[in-house]
Amino acid sequence: MSKITPLSGFPEWSPANRVVEQHFLDRIRRVFELHGFASLETRAVEPLETLLSKGETSKEVYLLRRLQADAEEPRGAGDAQLGLHFDLTVPFARYVLENAGKLQFPFRRYQIQKVWRGERPQEGRYREFYQCDIDIVDRDTLPAHYEAEIPLVIGDVFAELPLPKATIQVNNRKILEGFYRGLGLADPMETMRIVDKLDKIGPKGVLKELVAGGVSEAQASACLALAEISAEDGSFAEQVLKLGVTDPLLDEGLAELVAVVETAAAHSPGLCRAELKIARGLDYYTGTVYETQLAGYESIGSVCSGGRYDNLASSGDERYPGVGISIGLSRLLGVLFGKNALSASRGVPTCVLIALTADEDRAAAMRTAASLRARGIAVEVSPSAAKFGKQIRYAERRGIPFVWFSGPDGDSVKDIRSGDQIAAEALTWNPPAEDRYPTVSGPIV
Amino acid sequence: MSKITPLSGFPEWSPANRVVEQHFLDRIRRVFELHGFASLETRAVEPLETLLSKGETSKEVYLLRRLQADAEEPRGAGDAQLGLHFDLTVPFARYVLENAGKLQFPFRRYQIQKVWRGERPQEGRYREFYQCDIDIVDRDTLPAHYEAEIPLVIGDVFAELPLPKATIQVNNRKILEGFYRGLGLADPMETMRIVDKLDKIGPKGVLKELVAGGVSEAQASACLALAEISAEDGSFAEQVLKLGVTDPLLDEGLAELVAVVETAAAHSPGLCRAELKIARGLDYYTGTVYETQLAGYESIGSVCSGGRYDNLASSGDERYPGVGISIGLSRLLGVLFGKNALSASRGVPTCVLIALTADEDRAAAMRTAASLRARGIAVEVSPSAAKFGKQIRYAERRGIPFVWFSGPDGDSVKDIRSGDQIAAEALTWNPPAEDRYPTVSGPIV
Numbered sequence: 105m106s107k108i109t110p111l112s113g114f115p116e117w118s119p120a121n122r123v124v125e126q127h128f129l130d131r132i133r134r135v136f137e138l139h140g141f142a143s144l145e146t147r148a149v150e151p152l153e154t155l156l157s158k159g160e161t162s163k164e165v166y167l168l169r170r171l172q173a174d175a176e177e178p179r180g181a182g183d184a185q186l187g188l189h190f191d192l193t194v195p196f197a198r199y200v201l202e203n204a205g206k207l208q209f210p211f212r213r214y215q216i217q218k219v220w221r222g223e224r225p226q227e228g229r230y231r232e233f234y235q236c237d238i239d240i241v242d243r244d245t246l247p248a249h250y251e252a253e254i255p256l257v258i259g260d261v262f263a264e265l266p267l268p269k270a271t272i273q274v275n276n277r278k279i280l281e282g283f284y285r286g287l288g289l290a291d292p293m294e295t296m297r298i299v300d301k302l303d304k305i306g307p308k309g310v311l312k313e314l315v316a317g318g319v320s321e322a323q324a325s326a327c328l329a330l331a332e333i334s335a336e337d338g339s340f341a342e343q344v345l346k347l348g349v350t351d352p353l354l355d356e357g358l359a360e361l362v363a364v365v366e367t368a369a370a371h372s373p374g375l376c377r378a379e380l381k382i383a384r385g386l387d388y389y390t391g392t393v394y395e396t397q398l399a400g401y402e403s404i405g406s407v408c409s410g411g412r413y414d415n416l417a418s419s420g421d422e423r424y425p426g427v428g429i430s431i432g433l434s435r436l437l438g439v440l441f442g443k444n445a446l447s448a449s450r451g452v453p454t455c456v457l458i459a460l461t462a463d464e465d466r467a468a469a470m471r472t473a474a475s476l477r478a479r480g481i482a483v484e485v486s487p488s489a490a491k492f493g494k495q496i497r498y499a500e501r502r503g504i505p506f507v508w509f510s511g512p513d514g515d516s517v518k519d520i521r522s523g524d525q526i527a528a529e530a531l532t533w534n535p536p537a538e539d540r541y542p543t544v545s546g547p548i549v
Numbered sequence: 550m551s552k553i554t555p556l557s558g559f560p561e562w563s564p565a566n567r568v569v570e571q572h573f574l575d576r577i578r579r580v581f582e583l584h585g586f587a588s589l590e591t592r593a594v595e596p597l598e599t600l601l602s603k604g605e606t607s608k609e610v611y612l613l614r615r616l617q618a619d620a621e622e623p624r625g626a627g628d629a630q631l632g633l634h635f636d637l638t639v640p641f642a643r644y645v646l647e648n649a650g651k652l653q654f655p656f657r658r659y660q661i662q663k664v665w666r667g668e669r670p671q672e673g674r675y676r677e678f679y680q681c682d683i684d685i686v687d688r689d690t691l692p693a694h695y696e697a698e699i700p701l702v703i704g705d706v707f708a709e710l711p712l713p714k715a716t717i718q719v720n721n722r723k724i725l726e727g728f729y730r731g732l733g734l735a736d737p738m739e740t741m742r743i744v745d746k747l748d749k750i751g752p753k754g755v756l757k758e759l760v761a762g763g764v765s766e767a768q769a770s771a772c773l774a775l776a777e778i779s780a781e782d783g784s785f786a787e788q789v790l791k792l793g794v795t796d797p798l799l800d801e802g803l804a805e806l807v808a809v810v811e812t813a814a815a816h817s818p819g820l821c822r823a824e825l826k827i828a829r830g831l832d833y834y835t836g837t838v839y840e841t842q843l844a845g846y847e848s849i850g851s852v853c854s855g856g857r858y859d860n861l862a863s864s865g866d867e868r869y870p871g872v873g874i875s876i877g878l879s880r881l882l883g884v885l886f887g888k889n890a891l892s893a894s895r896g897v898p899t900c901v902l903i904a905l906t907a908d909e910d911r912a913a914a915m916r917t918a919a920s921l922r923a924r925g926i927a928v929e930v931s932p933s934a935a936k937f938g939k940q941i942r943y944a945e946r947r948g949i950p951f952v953w954f955s956g957p958d959g960d961s962v963k964d965i966r967s968g969d970q971i972a973a974e975a976l977t978w979n980p981p982a983e984d985r986y987p988t989v990s991g992p993i994v
Contacts, residue, residue: 108647108864111631114592116644118651119658122588137898138922140929143567147559147677148593148663152616164616170667171597171610171632186556187616199561202553206563208946210932212897213564218593222615232592247932249911256915260922371915419553452657453582466694470701470816477583477705484585487655487692501653 113223113231115434120451121441125234127448127544128433129216131264132236136214139257141238144213146195148220151184154198164190164221188220192237193428197417200241200424209424210242210250230434237410239428241417246425248360251392251412252367254429258396258408259368259375261431266446266546268399270408273379274364276392277411278357279344280383283330286351287323293387295319299331300383331381337369338362340378357391364392390414394429398436400547407436445547450503453482453542455535456517457499458508460489465510472508472515475530481540483508496520505539558668558676560879565896566886570679572893572989573878574661576709577681581659584702586683589658591640593665596629599643609635609666611676633665637682638873642862645686645869654869655687655695663879675879682855684873686862691870693805696837696857697812699874703841703853704813704820706876711891711991713844715853718824719809721837722856723802724789725828728775731796732768738832740764744776745828776826782814783807785823802836809837835859839874843881845992852881890992895948898927898987900980901962902944903953905934913955920975921953926985928953941965950984 117125133143155165165187189195192215200211216236223229238257240250255272262270280299284292298313305313307328314324326347333343341358361378368376384393391412398407410429417424440446456476458469466485473483484504486495492509499507499520507518508528517533518525534540562570578588600610610632634640637660645652661681668674683702685695700717707715725744729737743758750758752773759769771792778788786803806823813821829838836857843852855874862869885891901921903914911930918928929949931940937954944952944965952963953973962978963970979985 108643110647111592111594111596111629114594116591118648119587119589122590125590126588138925138927140897140899140927142564142897143571144564145567145570146561147556148665149556149559149677151556166613167616168611168633168667169614171612172667184556188613198553202555203563212929220593222613222617232594242932253930367912370912371919452585452587454585467812467815474816480583482583482585484657485698487687 113229115230115232115438117437117441118451120448121437121446123448123451123542124441124446124544125433125437127542128265128437129234129236132261132431132433133214133216135257135261135264136236136238139212139238139260141212141214141257144196144199144215145217146189146192146199146215148188148217149186150189150195150198152187153184155187155190155194157194164223166220166222190221191219192217192235192430193239193413193416196237196239196428197424197426200417200426201419201422204243204422204424210240210246212238212240214238230438233432233434236431236433237428239426241424241426244423244425246412246414246427248363248391249367250427251360252364254392254410254427255364255368255376255394256371258394258429258431259372262396262408266544267440268401268547269374271374271397271399272368272376272408273382273395273397273406274361274368274376274392275378275380275382276357276361276364277383277389278353278391279361279380280330280357282351282354282357283344283347283349284327286349286354287326289319289323291317295327296383297385299327299381300385302328302331302381333380334377336365336374336377338366340365340380344380360391384409384411388413388416390425392427401439404435404439407432440547443547447545449543449545450505451542452502452504454484454502454504455481455540456483456506456508457495457504458483458485458510459492459495460486461510463489465489468510472510472530476508476533479534481535503542506535558674560675560677560883562882562886563896565893566882566891568893568896568987569886569891569989570878570882572987573710573882574679574681577706577876577878578659578661580702580706580709581681581683584657584683584705586657586659586702589641589644589660590662591634591637591644591660593633593662594631595634595640595643597632598629600632600635600639602639609668611665611667635666636664637662637680637875638684638858638861641682641684641873642869642871645862645871646864646867649688649867649869655685655691657683657685659683675883678877678879681876681878682873684871686869686871689868689870691857691859691872693808693836694812695872696805697809699837699855699872700809700813700821700839701816703839703874703876704817707841707853711989712885713846713992714819716819716842716844717813717821717853718827718840718842718851719806719813719821719837720823720825720827721802721806721809722828722834723798723836724806724825725775725802727796727799727802728789728792728794729772731794731799732771734764734768736762740772741828742830744772744826745830747773747776747826778825779822781810781819781822783811785810785825789825805836829854829856833858833861835870837872846884849880849884852877885992888992892990894988894990895950896987897947897949899929899947899949900926900985901928901951901953902940902949903928903930903955904937904940905931906955908934910934910955917953917955917960917975921978924979926980948987951980 168186281292284295311324365378389411393411395406396408408431412427414425469485476483509516517528613631726737729740756769810823834856838856840851841853853876857872859870914930921928954961962973
């Protein structure tokens with residue numbers, strides 16, 4: 105192996121940061137499972153046709169080609185052009201359609217996998233990252249109560265993580281579409297796209313773009329007034345109605361969003377907030393949409409987003425409406441690692457190092473190690489019978505808290521942080537609970 | 550989304566099989582950690598140059614190309630041709646060289662990730678699969694005792710899995726190279742490559758190929774005699790010496806292999822067997838090599854292979870010899886799933902379904918659910934207040950063992966398998982331990 109090339113956009117964590125990531129992955133998975141979501145993993149690749157069905161992000165796809173593909177092997181009918189998935193929603197929709205006959209609906213699944221985006225180099229964006237998704241899909245119709253359930257699951261997830269307070273901002277596409285339609289705007293989707301830039305280009309910029317697109321100043325002002333509405337309870341609906349626009353889809357959206365916000369307020373006060381400026385860029389959302397902000401880290405944008413989609417997993421007469429949300433884990437960790445805001449107590453699982461007095465003692469040391477492992481304690485035997493000082497430094501450099509010594513008068517174990525050494529037996533000794541596994545601390549625990 | 554195309558070689562498990570896979574992944578990880586291996590994940594892509602440095606499997610690489618890559622963006626110096634990794638050893642070697650200054654040596658890491666191989670379509674081989682690797686690398690020199698440690702870790706892994714007995718077959722490349730050299734053969738690597746085909750083409754086939762390559766019949770017979778030697782203890786060394794070939798490298802290899810086999814016999818009787826026909830195809834092994842067979846499933850070949858490599862992670866003056874082994878998890882599961890030899894007690898994590906008497910009770914049901922979840926019990930609330938029979942069938946079809954009812958006289962929980970229903974409180978009730986999580990059963994537990 106000759107040259108080593110770091111690749112921008114492909115993060116690789118240090119062993120200590122990997123402990124933090126695994127801690128997050130384990131807790132996220134545990135909460136998803138407590139809420140009855142089944143695990144699913146889909147293949148990393150999809151036919152290009154499937155990936156492009158979502159539209160907008162087509163430019164970010166990585167295509168695959170076999171190194172040895174050649175003229176002798178023309179592409180067969182079943183050998184479509186393949187690309188790496190750029191999210192987990194599109195593959196999930198494909199999976200549901202492909203396996204509908206074998207699945208039980210409503211189908212609740214979680215999916216924690218890496219995704220890839222063929223971003224331009226040097227944009228400082230990740231090209232490979234973890235997403236942690238939950239979705240609920242049903243056949244034909246999906247009851248609205250699932251749209252209220254999703255934020256509660258995410259609230260439970262964030263409560264388990266060493267992070268600042270998370271607030272889920274919710275809106276409903278029907279409110280936006282109905283309001284714009286009630287205002288008499290010709291292209292509600294285009295309006296939504298422009299209003300979604302509010303945080304980027306400000307109210308003046310939005311006004312200008314709307315007017316340039318043929319919207320009157322009064323209509324544009326109404327769109328901005330709607331976008332400014334925000335509340336932690338159902339009171340936002342009254343504020344919307346005061347703007348004087350009426351439309352049946354608007355009413356439907358308001359009722360659904362009130363239910364989401366009121367359910368959240370009842371079960372997890374302070375978790376959700378109706379924010380009528382939230383639109384989500386993606387075309388396929390048709391109802392509730394979610395974005396999540398971390399207190400003190402608002403500038404990094406949403407760390408967990410999603411929404412309801414009615415037409416993503418549909419084919420001919422089959423229709424599987426769904427609602428889902430996705431935690432952008434790698435990006436979140438990348439930001440926090442960059443600020444040194446998350447750390448692990450050690451970068452190795454090892455709790456105890458068995459010291460060696462002589463190399464001939466290795467067999468006995470391995471028996472001691474096996475005895476501790478049988479009770480769930482992670483153990484390594486020292487690499488060599490070096491001086492004890494050197495063996496202790498081996499443990500120290502890795503953050504291993506305990507070193508085990510065997511002698512003619514029995515065994516002892518030393519906490520190398522405090523220096524305390526006590527007599528111990530491999531069959532009975534236990535480390536303090538907080539030392540058994542590496543622990544993780546965050547900016548606010 | 551229009552057409553759904555199943556892709557051969559990219560397995561996707563059902564939710565129930567995914568429970569089995571996760572069970573395996575969790576137990577493998579746990580044992581790796583008990584032995585002090587730190588978790589690492591490397592990016593999915595490597596520069597083509599890195600991937601090709603291993604030689605032989607270059608033909609199986611998937612190359613990546615950005616869909617929107619075009620003439621405006623000529624490839625820069627730092628923007629190498631990328632391919633998906635086809636194993637975890639080559640990326641790990643690259644990672645060690647790239648991060649050597651930040652790592653503590655000897656460095657013990659495990660890595661559980663998917664890998665991709667651009668096999669020809671329709672060969673019935675996987676193109677995406679999980680590998681579960683452990684490796685120990687050191688700076689400059691790596692003590693031989695690590696070669697004896699690796700099989701013990703794998704023995705502990707297999708002991709935790711619902712599988713038939715695993716036997717690790719071990720050999721040492723130095724024995725083969727030294728023996729062939731001592732015989733006076735010009736090209737020991739070529740001889741190794743031919744003898745490695747023994748199980749495929751039989752002794753006559755090997756003899757023929759060796760002779761065709763310029764090896765005398767007597768020399769070829771000696772090579773075959775060596776390949777026939779096999780023992781569970783160090784007695785194989787004597788059998789080798791009886792063949793009358795002498796070489797310093799042969800002696801070194803024999804001493805190392807005796808140590809591996811004797812250590813295994815002392816700590817885990819019956820786990821390891823010296824099999825002098827084992828060579829491993831890959832060029833980079835320089836010492837002990839491992840293959841693993843499952844009793845009753847010998848025909849599927851090795852399910853866990855590896856060896857010692859002295860030159861893989863080396864660059865200029867830096868040298869990081871290592872030893873490692875890899876469990877080919879997806880392939881193993883694929884074979885066992887194909888024989889219906891592994892199954893999960895249910896395909897959902899859910900232990901309890903909260904039934905609804907009326908849709909207005911959903912808020913109360915959600916509080917009951919939260920109360921059970923707070924004590925680690927996985928719960929779903931029923932999709933709707935359908936008739937109880939329908940709600941019970943919802944649970945039944947998913948394998949959810951318990952349904953929870955709330956009434957004016959208090960709550961009760963029903964085991965829908967036995968029909969037993971008992972009074973219960975959400976704050977105190979616990980399911981039997983064997984029902985809390987899905988369980989997995991195998992051919993021999």
